[in-house]
Amino acid sequence: MFEQFRRVANIYFLLAACLSASPISPFSALSMIAPLVFVVGLSMAKEALEDSRRFLQDVKVNRRKASLHRGNGVFGLRSWQKIMVGDIVKVEKDQFFPADLLLLSSSYEDGICYVETMNLDGETNLKLKRSLEATLSLDNDGAFKDFTGTIRCEDPNPNLYTFVGNFEYDRQVYPLDPGHILLRDSKLRNTEYVYGVVIFTGHDSKVMQNSTKSPSKRSTIEKKMDHIIYTLFTVLILISFISSIGFVVKTKYQATEWWYLRPDDIEYQYDPRKIGLAGMSHLITALILYGYLIPISLYVSIEIVKVLQATFINQDLQMYDEETGTPAEARTSNLNEELGQVDTILSDKTGTLTCNQMDFLKCSIAGTSYGVRSSEVELAAAKQMASDLDEEDSDLSNFPMQKKGNAPWENVRRDEEIELETVVTSKGGEDRRPSIKGFGFADSRLMDGNWSKDPNAAVILLFFRILAVCHTAIPELNEESDSCTYEAESPDEGAFLVAAREFGFEFYRRTQSTVVVRERLSASGQVVEREYKILNLLEFTSKRKRMSVIVRDEEGNIILLCKGADSIIFDRLSKNGKKYLDATSRHLNEYGEVGLRTLALAYRNLDEQEYSDWNNEFQKAKTTVGPVRDAMLEKVSDSMERELILVGATAVEDKLQKGVPQCIDKLAQAGLKIWVLTGDKMETAINIGFACSLLRQGMKQICISTANSDSVINDGREVIKDDILTQITNASQLMKLEKDPHAAFALIIDGKTLTYALEDDVKHQFLALAVECASVICCRVSPKQKALVTRLVKEGTGKTTLAIGDGANDVGMIQEADIGVGISGVEGMQAVMASDFSIAQFRFLERLLVVHGHWCYKRIAQMICYFFYKNIAFGLTIFYFEAFAGFSGQSVYDDWYMILFNVVLTSLPVISLGVFEQDVPSEVCLQFPALYQQGPKNLFFDWYRILGWMGNGLYSSLVIFFLVIIIFYDQAFRLNGQTADMAAVGTTMFTSIIWAVNCQIALTMSHFTWIQHLFVWGSIASWYLFLLLYGMLSPVYSKTAYQILVEVLAPAPIYWAATILVTVTCNLPYLAHISFQRCFNPMDHHIIQEIKYYKKDIEDQHMWTRERSKARQETKIGFTARVEAKIRQLKGRLQKKQSITGVSSPL
Secondary structure (H helix, E strand, O other), rough: OOOOOHHHHHHHHHHHHHHHHOOOOOOOHHHHHHHHHHHHHHHHHHHHHHHHHHHHHHHHHHHOEEEEEEOOOEEEEEEHHHHHOOOEEEEEOOOEEOOOEEEEOOOOOOOEEEEEOOOHHHHOEEEEEEEOHHHOOOHHHHHHHHHEEEEEEOOOOOOOOOOOOEEEEEEEEEOOOOHHOOOOEEEEEEOOOOEEEEEEEEEOOOOHOOOOOOOOOOOHHHHHHHHHHHHHHHHHHHHHHHHHHHHHHHHOOOOOOOOOOOOHHHHHHOOOOHHHHHHHHHHHHHHHHHHHHHHHHHHHHHHHHHHHHHHHHHHOHHHHOOOOEEEEOOHHHHHHHHHHEEEEEOOOOOOEEEEEEEEEEEEHHHOOOOOOOOOOOHHHHHHHHHHHHHHHHHHOOOOOHHHEEEOHHHHHHHHHHHHHHHHHOOHHHHHHOOOEOEEOOOOOOOHHHHHHHHHHOOOOHHHHHHOOOOOOOOOOOOOEOOOOEEEOOOOOHHHHHHHHHOEEEEEEOOOOOOEEEEEOOOOOEEEEEEEEEEEEEEOOOOOEEEEEEEEEOOOOEEEEEEEEEEHHHHHEOOHHOOOOOHHHHEEEEEEEEEEEEEEEEEEEEOHHHHHHHHHHHHHOOOOOOOOOHHHHHHHHHHHOOEEEEEEEOOOOOEEEEHHHHHHHHHEEEEEEEEEOOOOHHHHHHHHHHHHHOOOOOOOOEEEEEEOHHHHOOOOHHHHHHHHHHHHHHHHHHHHHHHHOOOOOEEEEHHHHHHHHHOOOOHHHHHHHHHHHOOEEEEEEEOHHHHHHHHHHHHHHHHOOOEEEEEOOHHHHHHHHEEEEEEEOOOOOOHHHHHHOEEOOOOHHHHHHHHHHHHHHHHHHHHHHHHHHHHHHHOOOOOOOOHHHHOOOOOOOOHHHHHHHHHHHHHHHHHHHHHHHHOOOOOHHHHHHHHHHHHHHOOOOOOOOHHHHHHHHHHHHHHHHHHHHHHHOOOOOOOOOOOOOOOHHHHHHHHHHHHHHHHHHHHHHHHOOOHHHHHHHHHHHHHHHHHHHHHHHHHHHHHHOOOOOOHHOOOOHHHHHHHHHHHHHHHHHHHHHHHHHHHHHHHOHHHHHHHHHHHHHHHHHHHHHHHHHHOOOOOOOHHHHHHHHHHHHHHHHHHHHHHHOOOOOOOO
């Protein structure tokens, strides 16, 4: 109810409905109350339906069952909503945790378990959690019969990565850290079961602490509509005061002379002796009478239109995902038109831009690069460049140096085409091999045991063994195929293991202390099982950027195997370990340029004494209790991971979702800015930025970061903030001093730095820098930071933001943005449940915005402008008549005419405009993405256009009233010479209004179907049908309208002549305006409409292609920007070549 009366017009009509029960109302109470109840009731029903869907989904989650300790070692099922702090819960494999739990024990002897936190931080890699040694024995139901303990911990807070507390058990106190905590909405993986005690439930859990209150969203147009209604209220009050002043003057000075009003027996509202009371009562009467200036049916018409628009979005087969059977869904229809005004898109990465699937594509071993297949980025860019080079032909043909000699350009062009052909066809013959998930590699030199013939076979063998042994994954044996699949901490690791298996080194079995690999060392296919004893595991962290294992092989050799970021590994190489450094570095740069994720692989041989001494230090650090434990472990690990020998590098492709680069390119051409907010580490995010062309070679990267964690602890917050402000200021200066007009900047910032950048005294400078950059990537951000960044962009720029994501960690930003889009992917339905629109793939966002957004914006904008036009044209005629009728409060129209005007006689055409209007077809919207900018620039709902339509309404009202009055005034109307009465004049005037406003909407429409024709001309026909039927009723009901059409108006030629004359006069100015505009100042869609109408797109394909290439917003991201940069490079190369050969261009 509150939402309905946030609309100012509804408040006015509520007051008018209350006053309609009083004797001063010019209309019956029913005529005012019924429309209000209908409009508000329909809107409430629609909102209730949409809210009920979300409520039922929440109920479904709360009613999930969990196994709970009921006492005496017995466990039973209980719904999540009934779980309380202190309960013991048993969670089994692939189940979600119902609350924040302290891990007590697991199915593993050492109390470890693997957890997937995709719903919290968007990361697909598994996290390792470990229970306290004191509770390892609590590994079965009966063990909890007499279990008691006390937990003292921090208050509920949203920080996912910290936890402080103590566990008091068996008269001992044990410190707790985040590694002991299992968070709600994360999932148990690769572990049969765990037992845990509930710490936080419901809204106290960390995932709920990260959620933000679901806001009530209103579109920009709806907010602006309130301002228009305020304007109309001002006009309404103004003319009501004018009317009241006129009434007071008439009553005080002339009413006493009007004997027929019986001045001796007059009601108080007409009593000249109580002129103040009479004036006030007439003011209220006038406010109700002229209320038709405020269109009550506008809201209900918009609601109907938006629901129908949403239905078309839901049923769009172009946004239907056949693989999952998932259609697009407009979960709320309030924001349809907002889709057409988006300025900035804030996107999650994992699961939104990517598929959470890595493919092993290339590798460098012993200084030789292997792998002939191209990445998706290479293929898409090559395809785009090939088509764009064709489009450039027309421009290059006018290149000045072309006239002197074509050979240089042709040579460059031919070289480029050969390069493109190589890329595009590189997936040729190798594709005969069956597709294997995680393995996109093709190169006969390494496959089928051929590597054993290579001169560097020993190095290649070591490379494969590092892939197969250096990891933390768990194999799952498929007994039917006798092959393994892997549950890994990261998709990269899974891809490495699949690659190792395909190369003949299958990781087969893992125990607590060993790894077994089945090795196929030759083409003969003979398999040998080798067992490696795991001595130590040095885990990967985002700070270390590497992981190592120390193993003892079957010959007794101790080897450290290491993989990590190339910058980290290269710094740790020994002097004799850099043999392949230069070649590997070159290959890594090549891999990075085509959007591949890279890691370097190295090893180190250890002798027994060296290892023994180091292991003693390592075990001592491992058993240390307290805050220095991690620092000691890092120091000891670092001392071992030195003097490495480089083996090679891997390159995996983080598989983008289908169509993501093309979609981003089209959105960039439409003028949209794209930010990526991800929980992933910086290197991963940057690689994806390159993969989808948000980043490209030559783009200057601005990295805003804090110093290392030690200095952060030592320095004060103000010092850190000052450092960040300095970095922001320097970056801004760098951008201002840049003279190259084609230069592009990308801003990259991590979550730790973002904490300071979002504070009040820094955030505006940060935002000012960010909006000037071509792309922005925020890494390692928490769900709350995603929401705060979204809020900063929304409030700081004042422009429309759209957030898109697929996991629970994206819910905050989805709710905070003006429009939230959820992807119904593999990360559950939390994002979809919180969203305004849901789609199955990121690529569908292109059609949702560029087609449906563009259409919905223009439809709603035109519809609202037209609504105000027709209500002003209608409402002001009542005011004009008041002046003619002595400001008596008398309406020129019958009550039923006024009720039907908005509800029946003009409602269907405007609804058809809002539902079916298309300035251009959908395929043209996609071919001319720059058309989308009409929405963000608000070309169809700015004050110039609104006031123009209002002026049109004012003009029409003047023409309708005064032309009809002039025609009928003192003119013989009936055969016997009688003049027309008020009923005849009022009905003629109303007929003229119906014709004028319906012809006006016909002129407004660009796209006609039989439905529009039926509604527009049917509305005019229904007016005559109503007059006929209403006139047939008894005079008791029809009053002065009895037989008015058959006996009064139809036989009178002046009635028909007046209708035609008024209709033509009303619409001539608009017709002249649009004719002038199309001839001398056409808009983009006018030109396209003309091309399509005359079929020039078919007859002159070259011209159509040229127009399409022009219809792109200038952009510095996407394939188009990458291709344009390449073409500029080619032109520069050509100019340089021409100048060297002495070929000069003619002036």
